[in-house]
Amino acid sequence: MTQTMRTTLLFALVAVLIIGTGIVQSWNSALFILNMGLVSAVMALGVNLQWGLAGLFNVGIMGFVALGGLAVVLTSTPPVTEAWAAGGLRIIGGLVLGALSIALAILTWQKAPRKWRGYAVAAIIIGGFFLFRAVFDPGVAAVEAYDAAISGNLGGLGLPVLLSWPMGGLLAAGAAWFIGKTALGLRSDYLAIATLGIAEIVIAVLKNEDWLARGVKNVIGLPRPVPYEIDLQNDPAFVERAASLGLDATTASTLWVKLQYSLLLTAVLVLILVLAQLSRNSPWGRMMRAIRDNETAARAMGKDVTKRHLQVFILGSAICGIAGAMMTTLDGALTPTTYQPLRFTFLIWVMVIVGGSGNNLGAVLGGFLIWFLWVQVEPMGQALINGITMGMGDGALKDHLQDSVQHMRLLTMGVVLLVVLRFSPRGLLPER
Amino acid sequence: MDLLNALVAFGNFVFVPAVAYGSQLALGALAVTLIYGILRFSNFAHGDTMALGTMVTIIATWGLQSLGISLGPLPTALLAIPVGIAFTAVLVLGTDRLVYRFYRKQKVAPVIMVIVSIGVMFIYNGLTRLVLGPDDQNFADGERFLISARDFKAMTGLSEGLAIRTTQVLTVVTAILVVAALFWFLNRTRTGKSMRAYSDNEDLALLSGIDPERVVRVTWIIVAALATIAGVLYGLDKTYKPFTYFQLVLPIFAAAIVGGLGSPLGAIAGGFVIAFSEVAITYAWKKVLVYALPEPLEPSGLMQLLSTDYKFAVSFVILVIVLLFRPTGLFKGKSV
Numbered sequence: 023m024t025q026t027m028r029t030t031l032l033f034a035l036v037a038v039l040i041i042g043t044g045i046v047q048s049w050n051s052a053l054f055i056l057n058m059g060l061v062s063a064v065m066a067l068g069v070n071l072q073w074g075l076a077g078l079f080n081v082g083i084m085g086f087v088a089l090g091g092l093a094v095v096l097t098s099t100p101p102v103t104e105a106w107a108a109g110g111l112r113i114i115g116g117l118v119l120g121a122l123s124i125a126l127a128i129l130t131w132q133k134a135p136r137k138w139r140g141y142a143v144a145a146i147i148i149g150g151f152f153l154f155r156a157v158f159d160p161g162v163a164a165v166e167a168y169d170a171a172i173s174g175n176l177g178g179l180g181l182p183v184l185l186s187w188p189m190g191g192l193l194a195a196g197a198a199w200f201i202g203k204t205a206l207g208l209r210s211d212y213l214a215i216a217t218l219g220i221a222e223i224v225i226a227v228l229k230n231e232d233w234l235a236r237g238v239k240n241v242i243g244l245p246r247p248v249p250y251e252i253d254l255q256n257d258p259a260f261v262e263r264a265a266s267l268g269l270d271a272t273t274a275s276t277l278w279v280k281l282q283y284s285l286l287l288t289a290v291l292v293l294i295l296v297l298a299q300l301s302r303n304s305p306w307g308r309m310m311r312a313i314r315d316n317e318t319a320a321r322a323m324g325k326d327v328t329k330r331h332l333q334v335f336i337l338g339s340a341i342c343g344i345a346g347a348m349m350t351t352l353d354g355a356l357t358p359t360t361y362q363p364l365r366f367t368f369l370i371w372v373m374v375i376v377g378g379s380g381n382n383l384g385a386v387l388g389g390f391l392i393w394f395l396w397v398q399v400e401p402m403g404q405a406l407i408n409g410i411t412m413g414m415g416d417g418a419l420k421d422h423l424q425d426s427v428q429h430m431r432l433l434t435m436g437v438v439l440l441v442v443l444r445f446s447p448r449g450l451l452p453e454r
Numbered sequence: 455m456d457l458l459n460a461l462v463a464f465g466n467f468v469f470v471p472a473v474a475y476g477s478q479l480a481l482g483a484l485a486v487t488l489i490y491g492i493l494r495f496s497n498f499a500h501g502d503t504m505a506l507g508t509m510v511t512i513i514a515t516w517g518l519q520s521l522g523i524s525l526g527p528l529p530t531a532l533l534a535i536p537v538g539i540a541f542t543a544v545l546v547l548g549t550d551r552l553v554y555r556f557y558r559k560q561k562v563a564p565v566i567m568v569i570v571s572i573g574v575m576f577i578y579n580g581l582t583r584l585v586l587g588p589d590d591q592n593f594a595d596g597e598r599f600l601i602s603a604r605d606f607k608a609m610t611g612l613s614e615g616l617a618i619r620t621t622q623v624l625t626v627v628t629a630i631l632v633v634a635a636l637f638w639f640l641n642r643t644r645t646g647k648s649m650r651a652y653s654d655n656e657d658l659a660l661l662s663g664i665d666p667e668r669v670v671r672v673t674w675i676i677v678a679a680l681a682t683i684a685g686v687l688y689g690l691d692k693t694y695k696p697f698t699y700f701q702l703v704l705p706i707f708a709a710a711i712v713g714g715l716g717s718p719l720g721a722i723a724g725g726f727v728i729a730f731s732e733v734a735i736t737y738a739w740k741k742v743l744v745y746a747l748p749e750p751l752e753p754s755g756l757m758q759l760l761s762t763d764y765k766f767a768v769s770f771v772i773l774v775i776v777l778l779f780r781p782t783g784l785f786k787g788k789s790v
Binding site: 077079151204205210211212216222229230363364371372375426429430431435436439440444 | 568570701704708769
């Protein structure tokens, strides 16, 4: 079987699975799977850029996805002017002071004579920290005190929500630059631990810094790039058109909204996929693969390996940030507690490995297939457990088995990952 | 008197908890460092191995409790630990046979092994959740305090109390015993020496007739024991929740790397460095300072450097600093 045919067949399988869901379950859930599948495919593309093209092992995807989500809040929600007046400047000033002291410390480390630079840097860091807290804390208290039940944060810029997608990419890219500067060039497992740590820190910041995005109080009702269902239902023209298709207005409106999202997300996915393919086949892409396959030889050929790694790390993370922003827009809410590493870091890794690392189409395929499996394992497991427990009398064991169905998906993902790694280590669509 | 109070408050809120936490981290880091030294990869599934071992111990504890067996003032879980260790050993040996051995024979890059361990992590995590669910489980029993704050106050007449929980003492004592046994094993026995030889130089060890598969098996059994003990101690001391065990991977790795991957002594030192920094930086020092400083200097705020939710940030920052300035760790570990 040629690779092209294999690709076509596997993507046809994805289409059959999603359409099958529409027929067997409901079109609403089919579109849900499709939309999140699109988002997952974008995330997988970002990781594939880092791992497949450059061999960088990033397990901090969750952090970049969450930063993308934060970007939606910071871009699209209206600014809370009273909170800005109360303490906005202090917060910004504090952050600037913090950044300045770190910059000063780095500069001192580089320029000052070896003898006393250690003490100087320590003094700058400690002094800078207390200065930062002195300026920053009262600002935070003032902002969080303002109308805590509804806002208690600074709000955003009030820009159109679609702008937040590139903003999410930028925010993630900024964080990636910072991490890459410190952790790239270390051994692969050190980079892994470092990114894992950064992701946890990003989530901790999102949960605790209420002035930023309300922390665990969540931001709900984010602006949407598509019309609201209720408006559609009140629009006589729409109701009429739905009726002519044989649908009631409620179903038609939810489907139509989801479909519009699908179109938007598909546009982004196609754009990123085309760019990824172009860059892969360009001289730059060939160079990246050369570095991946033999770093020493590439260095001997005069390639700046560290710089290229930094570049591709930033690009891949930015794509994850864009995907994160798309996901938060799709949800219409930012809930920091839902960010779990198993779901947002390691599941994406399963997608990339299963799809075929190094192959962009493979990453997209993995995104769809694994997401489908992740959603559908639960109903399938439910059916299985129902079958097993059919003969059992009611009791603690039966209840326990019934309850545990929702945890089947982690087990399934582990088995899928290990089976693919063992029997088809290059994935469903191997790199050519 | 005030200075004594300050000391007692420091002991109660910083020193004692940090020593207990540090012992737990040290046991975890020892296992990670052993796997790294012998099998040469970072085992991401370690947190979930701990969770699984603890889960079996918890179930065995419940069984013992329902039979009416207890250890009096000590937690019943101590009696159940061997069951947990046995089960975990069988599990990790089975995993090694089914999963890791295949890649070891192929001599794949360490990073592939890490990805494999992520698959194992998913499976262990799923197993734990399937059997016990994702919720908190309480399995501590026996005497809660060795010295309670009230007794301490009555005993010394100080206004600050020093509470020492049974589990904290138990943690430290067990950790010391386990570490002593492990070092005796590594330095004095034939098998332990062959393990160290294998870790130092694989080819030379093979030439001297050391059976690599045997070394690997022994390593996994030790890792199972360390993981179960560390997991049970952590669960007794704090609380058992599968997800927190998964998150423990981060400070454990930080401890192992800070100490120097592959160095058992370093793992212990790293565990305490991480634990003390975490506790000290996230503790609100107001109470101690109010006692220690003269009145005009007393602080008005909480004097907490970082909120407790940022404890991961602490281990992370220490990790980065060590990696930047001393990439092989404090005790000159390996750098493959």
